Amino acid sequence: MSALLAPESEARGLRKLGEPRERERDRRPKSPGRKVARVLGYVVLIIAAFGILLPFFWMVSSSLKGANEVFSVPITWFPEEAKWSNYYEIWFESGMLTWLKNTLLLSVVVTFLQVLTGSFAAYGFARMRFPGRDVLFLVYVGTIAVPWQSYMIPQFILLSNLKVSNTLWAIILLQAFGAFGVFLMKQFYETIPEELSEAARLDGLSEYSIWRRIMLPLSVPALASLALLTFVATWNDYLGPLIYLRNPDLWTVQLGLKSFVSNLFDTNYALLFAGLTISVIPIAIIFALGQRYFVEGIATSGLKG
Amino acid sequence: MTTAVAPKADASPITPRRRRSRLKLRNSLIGWSFILPNFIGFALLTLVPVVTLFYMSLTNWNVFGKADWVGIANFQRLIGDGSFRTSVVNTLYYSAMHIPLTLVVSLGLALLLNNKLRGAKYFRTAAFFPYITSIVAIAMVWNLMFSPDYGPINQILRFIGIENPPGWLTSTDWAMPAVVIVSTWRDMGYYMILFLAGLATVPRELYEAARVDGANALQRFVNVTLPGLRPTTFFVTVMLTINSFKIFDLILVMTDGGPGQATLVMSQFIYRKGFEESQFGYASAAAVALFFMCIIVTVVQFLINKRRNA
Numbered sequence: 175m176s177a178l179l180a181p182e183s184e185a186r187g188l189r190k191l192g193e194p195r196e197r198e199r200d201r202r203p204k205s206p207g208r209k210v211a212r213v214l215g216y217v218v219l220i221i222a223a224f225g226i227l228l229p230f231f232w233m234v235s236s237s238l239k240g241a242n243e244v245f246s247v248p249i250t251w252f253p254e255e256a257k258w259s260n261y262y263e264i265w266f267e268s269g270m271l272t273w274l275k276n277t278l279l280l281s282v283v284v285t286f287l288q289v290l291t292g293s294f295a296a297y298g299f300a301r302m303r304f305p306g307r308d309v310l311f312l313v314y315v316g317t318i319a320v321p322w323q324s325y326m327i328p329q330f331i332l333l334s335n336l337k338v339s340n341t342l343w344a345i346i347l348l349q350a351f352g353a354f355g356v357f358l359m360k361q362f363y364e365t366i367p368e369e370l371s372e373a374a375r376l377d378g379l380s381e382y383s384i385w386r387r388i389m390l391p392l393s394v395p396a397l398a399s400l401a402l403l404t405f406v407a408t409w410n411d412y413l414g415p416l417i418y419l420r421n422p423d424l425w426t427v428q429l430g431l432k433s434f435v436s437n438l439f440d441t442n443y444a445l446l447f448a449g450l451t452i453s454v455i456p457i458a459i460i461f462a463l464g465q466r467y468f469v470e471g472i473a474t475s476g477l478k479g
Numbered sequence: 480m481t482t483a484v485a486p487k488a489d490a491s492p493i494t495p496r497r498r499r500s501r502l503k504l505r506n507s508l509i510g511w512s513f514i515l516p517n518f519i520g521f522a523l524l525t526l527v528p529v530v531t532l533f534y535m536s537l538t539n540w541n542v543f544g545k546a547d548w549v550g551i552a553n554f555q556r557l558i559g560d561g562s563f564r565t566s567v568v569n570t571l572y573y574s575a576m577h578i579p580l581t582l583v584v585s586l587g588l589a590l591l592l593n594n595k596l597r598g599a600k601y602f603r604t605a606a607f608f609p610y611i612t613s614i615v616a617i618a619m620v621w622n623l624m625f626s627p628d629y630g631p632i633n634q635i636l637r638f639i640g641i642e643n644p645p646g647w648l649t650s651t652d653w654a655m656p657a658v659v660i661v662s663t664w665r666d667m668g669y670y671m672i673l674f675l676a677g678l679a680t681v682p683r684e685l686y687e688a689a690r691v692d693g694a695n696a697l698q699r700f701v702n703v704t705l706p707g708l709r710p711t712t713f714f715v716t717v718m719l720t721i722n723s724f725k726i727f728d729l730i731l732v733m734t735d736g737g738p739g740q741a742t743l744v745m746s747q748f749i750y751r752k753g754f755e756e757s758q759f760g761y762a763s764a765a766a767v768a769l770f771f772m773c774i775i776v777t778v779v780q781f782l783i784n785k786r787r788n789a
Contacts, residue, residue, distance in 0.1 A: 225664070226609065232631060297513050299514065303506065321724070324532065327535070412613070431615060431616070454616050457612060461607075472673065
């Protein structure tokens with residue numbers, strides 16, 4: 175089953191990436207060839223960075239343009255006059271507020287449930303011995319390789335029969351019980367020395383107290399990784415809401431923005447860009463704050479496509 | 480909830496053996512109680528649907544929930560269905576472009592960053608950002624960037640002297656390459672980080688030794704870096720393959736399968752048959768095909784990995 179994981183050596187490497195690395199000074203003499211290569215390296219890096227950030231730059235700059243300025247020849251990279259009213263307009267004249275509220279609610283609830291049930295189950299898999307445990311874990315891991323697209327139809331029929339289709343519950347159920355959280359947390363728990371739990375057991379702590387008072391506090395970095403990855407995945411999800419949420423009052427920000435384009439005959443693209451920028455800002459903030467947790471969480475998140 | 484084993488006023492003396500088996504049962508129950516909250520959701524939302532999928536694919540399940548057993552008729556119909564064949568070909572075409580391109584770009588960037596260039600850390604952050612931005616947002620921004628007449632991409636292309644830049648999403652030939660550009664742009668930072676992690680595990684001494692032996696940069700790359708990276712490269716290739724086979728939301732937002740059927744992929748075929756035409760049984764047959772494509776890749780990876788570790 176380790177076949178599904180990033181190679182063990184890699185997990186170590188990823189951990190290393192998260193740590194601040196000592197700057198190693200290169201003591202070899204600098205030949206002209208090496209200097210040229212270094213300069214070339216910087217040139218490539220700068221061009222690549224430019225290419226990576228261009229769409230974001232264009233999105234933000236266009237969000238401040240007039241309606242006719244977005245597609246002008248030649249392109250205006252900077253709006254002549256920043257039109258902040260675009261933000262005002264999309265905020266108050268579309269369902270933006272409702273969409274954001276729904277998305278935030280879903281992301282918070284899903285993240286809470288995923289972290290709670292995931293880390294709880296992971297303790298069972300990592301530290302308890304009982305018949306059927308290994309088979310069950312194999313089933314968990316096995317389903318990670320199964321694309322959601324292949325079972326979205328039976329899942330939809332099931333949830334429709336349970337009468338949760340077209341409610342926010344559908345998305346919560348859909349996202350909150352993934353195998354992914356169990357998996358990531360189990361990997362982490364197995365790095366915590368067994369002796370700690372042994373000692374606690376001798377002191378008379380129940381397994382539940384060991385999980386809550388020893389494992390949870392020790393696994394804060396892993397919990398942070400899981401929480402951030404889950405939050406972002408739920409915030410960005412498009413297909414789940416597309417299939418399940420028909421009622422515009424339930425739409426998430428992704429659905430809302432998509433409808434903004436398809437519904438208006440002549441979309442004001444500057445407004446659209448303002449909406450897109452608003453939808454990306456929370457993710458950008460979360461990413462800026464928790465960057466290293468994302469990188470560390472990747473060792474297992476490779477499974478989450 | 481731990482007291483599932485109710486303490487009985489037991490008349491018989493408790494033998495050590497009985498105590499042990501009781502303890503075992505207690506332990507099992509506690510173990511299950513940990514897993515249960517997640518497992519109930521997991522079973523309901525994932526296991527049951529996956530099992531149902533196979534059953535559905537052998538019926539003509541429709542929107543009214545009426546399902547008659549039709550055997551392999553759905554699969555026979557799939558083989559003769561031109562749209563399905565197109566979707567398979569397009570999925571493979573997309574994969575054939577996306578996998579090597581992303582491999583080369585992400586490995587190249589990782590090698591570059593591994594040279595301790597100044598600002599590498601910021602670059603890493605920037606490169607990873609597209610991966611965690613929503614697909615809807617990036618697809619819409621790129622869609623407009625690709626506008627044939629006024630979009631920035633074609634304006635830049637004209638500026639550097641290309642008279643007739645491609646029509647991108649409006650052209651049957653260029654729509655798929657446009658999708659590949661966006662998905663590569665989105666994924667490369669992610670795989671770059673995996674490669675960087677792999678590079679961090681290649682022992683520095685090996686490079687030194689190779690240098691002492693007079694190996695040039697290319698020789699060092701071929702004889703030290705590539706062998707050291709093999710597990711990573713392998714893992715990345717498998718992830719890329721599975722993710723390419725199931726490509727969906729990006730295409731749904733960017734092209735919706737068009738123009739014509741130029742970018743119709745398997746996931747979208749399943750979605751259309753299922754959710755737009757309500758042919759649940761038939762859509763499930765196509766989903767079974769996608770299921771096996773991904774499982775086969777995983778199993779092959781598992782076997783090769785096992786042989787290597789043996």
